[in-house]
Amino acid sequence: MPIPIHDAEALLDDASLSRTEATGESFPALEHFRIQNVPPAAYYIPDFITKEEEEYLLRRIGESPQPKWKKVGTGRRLQYWGGTMSKKGILLPEPLPDFLNEYPDIVERIESFLRVASSVKGKEKMELGINQVLINEYQPGQGISPHEDGPAFHPLVATLSLGSHTVLDLHHYLNPTSPSPPMISSSPSLTEGEMGKSIAAIPLGHLLLMPRSLLVLSSTLYTSHLHAISSRHKDIIVPRSLSTPTTNPNGAQSSGIDEEGAVTIANAELLGDAEVIDALREGKWIGERGIRTSLTFRRAEKVLKGGALGVLGNALKRP
Ligand SMILES: O=C(O)CCC(=O)C(=O)O
Numbered sequence: 117m118p119i120p121i122h123d124a125e126a127l128l129d130d131a132s133l134s135r136t137e138a139t140g141e142s143f144p145a146l147e148h149f150r151i152q153n154v155p156p157a158a159y160y161i162p163d164f165i166t167k168e169e170e171e172y173l174l175r176r177i178g179e180s181p182q183p184k185w186k187k188v189g190t191g192r193r194l195q196y197w198g199g200t201m202s203k204k205g206i207l208l209p210e211p212l213p214d215f216l217n218e219y220p221d222i223v224e225r226i227e228s229f230l231r232v233a234s235s236v237k238g239k240e241k242m243e244l245g246i247n248q249v250l251i252n253e254y255q256p257g258q259g260i261s262p263h264e265d266g267p268a269f270h271p272l273v274a275t276l277s278l279g280s281h282t283v284l285d286l287h288h289y290l291n292p293t294s295p296s297p298p299m300i301s302s303s304p305s306l307t308e309g310e311m312g313k314s315i316a317a318i319p320l321g322h323l324l325l326m327p328r329s330l331l332v333l334s335s336t337l338y339t340s341h342l343h344a345i346s347s348r349h350k351d352i353i354v355p356r357s358l359s360t361p362t363t364n365p366n367g368a369q370s371s372g373i374d375e376e377g378a379v380t381i382a383n384a385e386l387l388g389d390a391e392v393i394d395a396l397r398e399g400k401w402i403g404e405r406g407i408r409t410s411l412t413f414r415r416a417e418k419v420l421k422g423g424a425l426g427v428l429g430n431a432l433k434r435p
Pocket of ligand 1: 250252260265275284343410412
């Protein structure tokens, strides 16, 4: 059973905890959170923040000025903090707001969690260096089509879920000989080079993301796979033993969706949620979706020097 991050201090005698040198904070080793049965590498950390922190963040996000929100896709709303990307994939930086890097300082919590939890002898520490936070708000029935976050960002992202659960689908590209039915990518969020590539219609895995959890995607799951959220009002999850798994070309298990739309999830062992675990033991868990707000923490690799003012400065420069 995973240890909620904010309770980790209570378990200091656990030899698998890593401790930060700077603050003395401790975290369970990252390997505890690795999601099995999906390509490398995804980590699911339940209860990364407390209920009070979740309420506070939702309130502060809700108080953002109206023009900060953009409507996209099927009506979901999004906001960027830390700056926006130029057409050439360069971040025009702006300072992050206090609710992200002062209280509850999620940015630093994620950075130190990754650094400390990944610090294993002989292995490179995971460093993110967050400089942009993308906030998505989904009403029940809204989702996001399969996409990659693209090469403008460091191939490691962390997503915090607030308010409601969702199910994230992981997709792969088809190779020409693959038997799985294709869907042709035409999503504008795909990077230019990926447009027109066929995507397997059957996801290779599903992840249940509960409120307050953190999902970390890295390595090939970032660089050569896609992720999506289907537009549903409710999710039906069944235990793996009740589904008929199929094998995709990567050799990973695909969980088929049955007539009712029930799916199996790859992160069931990591959920740490008694209600879901009990329901799965009984045969299925049904979750009505509420409004879900997700915060995606990432690092744009190229940043304009001098910030957004630099652009203005350059524009005003005389020849
Ligand atoms: O809401 C999420 O969990 C995913 C968001 C996402 O993939 C995106 O905005 O690119």
